Amino acid sequence: MPVKKIVDVMKEKQNRPYHHGDLRNAILDTAMEMMLEEDGWNFTLREVARRAGVSHSAPYKHFPDKMSLLGELALIGFDRAYERIRAAMEEPATFRAKFLRVAKVYLQFAHDHPALYRLMLGSGVVTEQTQGDPRAAATFELAVEMIEQGQREGAVRPHPVRGQAAACWAQLHGLTMLDLEGFLIPEKVGEKPVEAALNTLLEGLEE
């Protein structure tokens, strides 16, 4: 017997409960979906409400305004990214192999949620909210861990760890953004720009 999802029930004109029951999550999911569809966060709250099957001002019972919705979406993005990268770091490997695997996963994440990624790190909109939020900071600590282990193994030069981690993050973030925006055109940046750039950085990291 098929179970009707609340989100579908709420779309019915008749016979639908006054209360949604899980609106907050429905809003987050719908918004996430629309960010994918429209490749940006220019979706309207009213359309989100429409899709969730509630009135146009219902979302305001869960988020004071659109910005705060975007802030929460960004934090969810950080959670997801963290989870993916943590998984990629789990099985042991040489520093180089681990670095490249993480890089791949990182780029893949951004490729899967381009708008979300831009919202998280390049919107200039959620700065205050994400500033120092542990959920946003956690991922960077994974990079620090990776470098530290690399140094312990003698694979990475003995420079300040957090500086090296910052270098990795910047490199990865820069590559990702340029990739997302379509600036990595072979005629301009060569055949395999990502590999080339990562390699260049690795040569600066490795002993």
Added chain:
Amino acid sequence: MPVKKIVDVMKEKQNRPYHHGDLRNAILDTAMEMMLEEDGWNFTLREVARRAGVSHSAPYKHFPDKMSLLGELALIGFDRAYERIRAAMEEPATFRAKFLRVAKVYLQFAHDHPALYRLMLGSGVVTEQTQGDPRAAATFELAVEMIEQGQREGAVRPHPVRGQAAACWAQLHGLTMLDLEGFLIPEKVGEKPVEAALNTLLEGLEE
């Protein structure tokens, strides 16, 4: 005898000419100004028109829609960035010194026009317009030049030039974005993250 600027004349209620005469540029300037003020491109066309002293739909005679205005603004941004970096590359220096000077100028540019910089490279809005536009591509060629010269001097490893240039750009862009968004907090990324990151990359570039 003081000369009245057209933009001011147009703001007068009375005695103002029917035609602005330089509206297109006035719009671009005003929009640029508002991007600075509001740190984003969420300004309204109507406010731009108001400030320029014209009716709310006058801008549509010069730009089909807001997106196309943003596209032009981004291209102007590329022009300005190119000019600054070209100037920074003029006087001769060692590869390392030149690289660091360019990096400084690059970061300064982004710091001076944060919203514009984000619009240029991280908006996901102007991709098609800027895609392959020579005005947008020109700056990258400067990086290629710099690397080529570095290789000729024997300061840079003999790897494919455009890949190395891509690495530089990615690193610089990543650092810039993280800086703009306020993610470079000392407790997280160490004391001088920019210097550290640039150094790490340099060690991967240099022979």
Added chain:
DNA sequence: ACCGGCATGTTGACAATGTCTACATACAGG
């Protein structure tokens, strides 16, 4: 020197949006 076309501006209208206030419903705890 005239005149007509075309680029440039203006006015008014439309559908949509974010957000507010007043009101409705029903769940949960005493």
Added chain:
DNA sequence: CCTGTATGTAGACATTGTCAACATGCCGGT
């Protein structure tokens, strides 16, 4: 069981992007 509070709804407001119809005046051909 009953009431307060969390959650939804309905309607209103100012504002926006954009369009169409109309106004103005500069510029080139006669």
